[in-house]
Amino acid sequence: MKFISSIQNPEVRQIEHWNRKSRNRRRDGVFVLEGLRELQLALSGGYQPEKLYFCPEILDESVLNDILGLEDCSRASLSPDVYGHLAYRGKTEGVIALMRTGDHRLQNLIWKRKNPLILVAEAPEKPGNIGALLRTADAAGLDAVLIADLKGDLYNPNIIRSSVGCLFTVPVAIGDSAEILDFLKTSDFQVLGAALGASIPYHKADYTRATAIVVGTEATGLTSVWKEGADQLIEIPMGGVIDSMNVSVAAAILIFEGLRQRGFPG
Structure with missing residues (x-):
């Protein structure tokens, strides 16, 4: 040796x-x-x-x-x-x-239940945020994380480090926004887009069917592709001065509301 x-x-x-x-x-x-x-x-x-x-x-x-x-x-x-x-x-x-490296094409995804709950992150910029999203997805037992318009490299050492290895525990697929939106529609997913000034508070949406929760960047939020393509826009009511929070925190709130409606845990 x-x-x-x-x-x-x-x-x-x-x-x-x-x-x-x-x-x-x-x-x-x-x-x-x-x-x-x-x-x-x-x-x-x-x-x-x-x-x-x-x-x-x-x-x-x-x-x-x-x-x-x-x-x-x-x-x-x-x-x-x-x-x-x-x-x-x-x-x-x-x-x-x-x-x-792994194969992260959309067509490789296999759903283990008939009503999957997945997260879509549009154009995440910071490796630390991607890692935190993957940790949340693992903790919640999500069926997949889809990354739309990825700006960097999925195998950035900072992503692996901040995800504490959850990059390997959650199915991850990558594509552009139009491709992923078409995939979701074809697969009969309900698309819930998180956006400011959206039509309903997040907890009033129904997450019990096959659902994709879509979050955008902290700076600009979702692009028009997702705002126009979503079945429902949802928002997290804000009680302070600022009008946004860290994307991984927002995603966790939405994801665990979906799990609550599905009877998680138990």
Whole structure:
């Protein structure tokens, strides 16, 4: 097994490029995953590593074999200095994996129940917000998250970190707004669009049928594609001076109202 002790090693430099450049990740169809917990979640979500890099001083190799079942995966060991150089976070249990990206086409979605509840996020800009939306979706047990007009890269390290691995636990599909709206209509989803000055308060909508909750950006809200295409526009009444809240907070309010109407929990 190869031992890497220099940050000038070509593999180390390549990992750095993939970590920093979304263009390189998309071109090569790979992403860099850091942390034992995140790797476990990715494996449970059907992802497989191309290669493992671990630091024996932090993580015993037996964990890769006995706990993760990756005894046949190509691997290299890293010195503490090289691992510290590559690690995006301070303490991530000593393992970095090179992973193949998933397939996020709409047609790959499979509904496990006849009345799915899903979230659509239009043009989310901040990786932290995307990660928080994915965490909320996982906590709520949503059937899917659809991202319309994604501005960046789904495998941005900040998205993976802020989602605490929930990128791998929730079905995620990507498309442009028109494509996703057409998909929802064809699939007989009710589309509820969150917008200021909307026609009804969010808690008066009916979420019990197949429903897509659509949220826009904090700065401009939903575009006309969604405002005009929604079956119903809903709003969260605001009691303060400002007229908006963080998109992940707003989405959580709407999602859990949908779950309340469906008898969640219990």
